[in-house]
Amino acid sequence: MNHSRPNDAAVIDPAVNDPPAQPTNVSTGRTSSPDHVWTVRNVMTGIAWGAAIDLALVIWTWIQVDKGMADRCATALVMPLGILWTFTLVASLLCFRRGARRFGIVFALLFALISITGNGDVADASMSSLEPPRADLDAQSEPFRCVVVLGGGVTIAYDEVPELGIAGQRIMYTAQLWHGGHTQAVICTGGSSLGRIQPAEAGRMMLESIGIPSDKIYESPGDNTSQEMKNLQAFFASPPPGFPRHGKIGLVTSASHMKRAMRLAAERDLKFVPLPCGYETGADYDFSPSELIPSPEAMDSFGRALKERLARLVNR
Template sequence: MSLFDLGKALGYLAMPAGLLWVLILGIAYLLLRRRQWLAGILVLGVWALYAVVGNYYVGTALLAGLERTIPPLEDGGEPFDAVLVLGGGSDLDPTGRPILGEAGDRIIAAARLWHAGRARTLVAGGTGRDLVAGSRDLGQETRAIWLSLGVPDGAIEVVREECLNTRDEIAAYRRLRDLRHWRRMALVSSASHLPRALRLAEKAGFAVTPVGADWRGRRHALQVQRLVPTGYGFHLVSTACWEYLGRRLGK
């Protein structure tokens, strides 16, 4: 272990998630020293569970299990009539202007397809709820970002109806397909979310080619600092569990 890795590990331990992890271990140690075996073992179990659900490698492994079902998009081929992008890739800066969010890679992926001549139309939709901004039109936010990336307005279509979740968006895109008579379509979203989205599309009788973005299940070399529970580790595990739960419930 290098000094760099050691410094990183100490830094992670000084963060709130790391400090709480150390505190739980300290409580378990004190209980065991006092021979309060049952309580000590229970707290030690909580410490171990905390380590698992906040672990970066556990999170990426769970996401990889979802992402490996999404094949990479082959080069070349006939352009898509429409590239449909699920909402959730945009955010707002302090002035209220649209910017890329955490899952913003899906917006970039669609723009790249258009610039590569592989998409005739880019389609965006989705409705967001914000405590500060209120109801947000995620489709218009995505449109604004595409325009800033050089995609002409004539190549962009925004779904006008309210879509609060993936099921709503799939239904709206299917209706738009029937209206525009599109035949060849791609569906872009985070790779870990696409398996669930494709299942919903299949149930709706909606054939699309998946295009993965925001890949987070890649393998990384073992680093001691990544064994420390972090907020990002909890986020990765929660994201994966949300998708698995959604698939189990058929949503």
């Protein structure tokens, strides 16, 4: 005899099917959600807040500095990074005001991250601890045996013409050392699996174009600083005919990169005189409200300072 059983699907637990409770705005007693925050009215309010904040920064800069700086401040604010910076600030304030606290915290953290990593003073502080003092060439009683200029100072344009890149001061400083009579020869380093012209060759081409004799320029490959030092060790163990035999060896690279380069050189028993250049720690200026706006240049500088510290952690 079959006994009928109640349909399990018909048994409904009210607690299971109730919608989750929405956070409540304590000040107003209304339920708040992300959708509730991004209504047309709230978005328009946020735009008004953002415009007011940006306008206040521009006027403050004009009053404290001058119109020219105020113009640059306004330009920075309408650039992508400036818009993102203003948006994260306004979004965090709007979310907190409408009771969406979690979203407010997320936007506030994003605003803080952009503000810190894109701040020029923070970037300078990050770099200043990496950059050694400028070399005193007056202390050199005789010219260097040679100067090693690490790759990275020259880029290759679309038509395969070498041009100075962001680290181009390395090439400029090397040329100054040669024309000032401070070195007998130059070694350009660097290699890459990409592109037809290697960094060492590009460095040679650039130095030749500004008056350094071809027979005084040598090349040594290496895809990164570690490989460059390994190849330089082999180069100095068996130098080519005609290479100078006596004198100290100078090492030219960006100031922020010098400590890492010298550490990797010491691991290969290479003794160099550090010749840093391309300093990124800026001179001190009076405060301007426009300095509060993050810049891509400061972010790039902060990132490279972070890269140097990470490289030390992994012994690269």
